Amino acid sequence: MKVFVTGASGFIGTAVVSELASLGHEVVGLARSEESAAKIKSLNPAVKILHGELKDLDTLKRGAAESEGVIHLGFVHDFKKFDECCEIDRQATVAMLESLKGTNRPFIYTSGTFGLRSGKVAHEGDASDENFKSPRALTEETALSYKDKGVSVRCVKLAPSVHGKGDKAFIPMLMNIAKTAGESGYVGQGRNVWPAVHRLDAAHLFRLVLEKGRSGRVYHGVAEQGIPLKDIAQAIGEVLDVPAVSIPVNNAEEHFGIMVLFIARDGPTSSETTRKELGWEPKQLGLLEDIRTNYRSA
Structure with a gap:
C-alpha cells in the first residue's frame, strides 16, 4: 500500500515509517526541511519524500490524493501557542480528508488519551471529557465524521507517555x-x-490499524x-x-x-x-x- 505519513521525521513517525517500509509498504514522508528529508531517507532508502509542512494545504491534498492511505502524525508542539497549533492541525486534517472523500481509503488521525474522562478506567468507546476538551478533541470528532463521507477514518489515541x-x-x-x-x-x-506505551509498540499499532482497522473506530495506544x-x-x-x-x-x-x-x-x-x-x-x-x-x- 502507498502510505502518506505526516510527522514522518518525528519521534513516533520515524518508528512508523521504519515499520511500514520494512514490511513492504510504499511510504511517502512529509518533510519540512532538507534535514528532515535526510533523516527520513536514512530509515529506508526506498522511502520517498514530499517536501512541505502542515501549513502547505495544497501539498497535503496532493500527498493524500496520490496515496492509498494516510497516517497523520504531524503536529506543531508549541504549548505556548497551543490553540494556534491546533488550528493548523484542524486545517491540515480537513484538507487531507477532503482529498479522500468518496475513496474509502484509510485515514488515521492521532490524538491522546488525556482527553478522556479522568479518575476512572477509560475504554475505546468512551466519550471525551467535557471538562478537559481541547481543540484537538474537536478535530478528532471532525475527522471521524468523514466516515459518512466515504473515508475509512480511524483514530489512535496515544498514552501521554510514548x-x-x-x-x-x-x-x-x-x-x-x-x-x-x-x-x-x-x-x-x-x-x-x-x-504509557513504547514508541516501537506504538508504531506496530499504527500499522495494524492501517491494515486491519475499521472505519469510525477509536483504538488505544496503551501498553500499561x-x-x-x-x-x-x-x-x-x-x-x-x-x-x-x-x-x-x-x-x-x-x-x-x-x-x-x-x-x-x-x-x-x-x-x-x-x-x-x-x-x-x-x-x-x-x-x-x-x-x-x-x-x-x-
Whole structure:
C-alpha cells in the first residue's frame, strides 16, 4: 500500500515509517526541511519524500490524493501557542480528508488519551471529557465524521507517555524540572496514574490499524494502563540522584510550570478492545524500566 505519513521525521513517525517500509509498504514522508528529508531517507532508502509542512494545504491534498492511505502524525508542539497549533492541525486534517472523500481509503488521525474522562478506567468507546476538551478533541470528532463521507477514518489515541530512545516529551520535561529543582516531584500522594506505551509498540499499532482497522473506530495506544506518578518521580529521582518529594497542590504551578496541566491528571486507560480486535501485543520495555535503563543521558 502507498502510505502518506505526516510527522514522518518525528519521534513516533520515524518508528512508523521504519515499520511500514520494512514490511513492504510504499511510504511517502512529509518533510519540512532538507534535514528532515535526510533523516527520513536514512530509515529506508526506498522511502520517498514530499517536501512541505502542515501549513502547505495544497501539498497535503496532493500527498493524500496520490496515496492509498494516510497516517497523520504531524503536529506543531508549541504549548505556548497551543490553540494556534491546533488550528493548523484542524486545517491540515480537513484538507487531507477532503482529498479522500468518496475513496474509502484509510485515514488515521492521532490524538491522546488525556482527553478522556479522568479518575476512572477509560475504554475505546468512551466519550471525551467535557471538562478537559481541547481543540484537538474537536478535530478528532471532525475527522471521524468523514466516515459518512466515504473515508475509512480511524483514530489512535496515544498514552501521554510514548517513551523510548529520542523521547523529548513529558518524561524528559519532568527530568529537566527535577534537575533544576534538585528534587523529583509529584503532586499530593502521587497516586494518580499515567498510561504509557513504547514508541516501537506504538508504531506496530499504527500499522495494524492501517491494515486491519475499521472505519469510525477509536483504538488505544496503551501498553500499561496506569503508572502512579509517585513511581515515575521515584524512577526519575534514581536516575538523577535526587529525592522524590511531594509537591503541595498550592505550589504545583510554580514547581511544574506548563506541566501543571498534566502532572496531577489521573488517566487510567484500557486497550483491551484494541488488542482483541487487532491482535496487538506490546512487547517492549515498560516505562519505569525504560527510564531507569535508557534515560540517564536525557
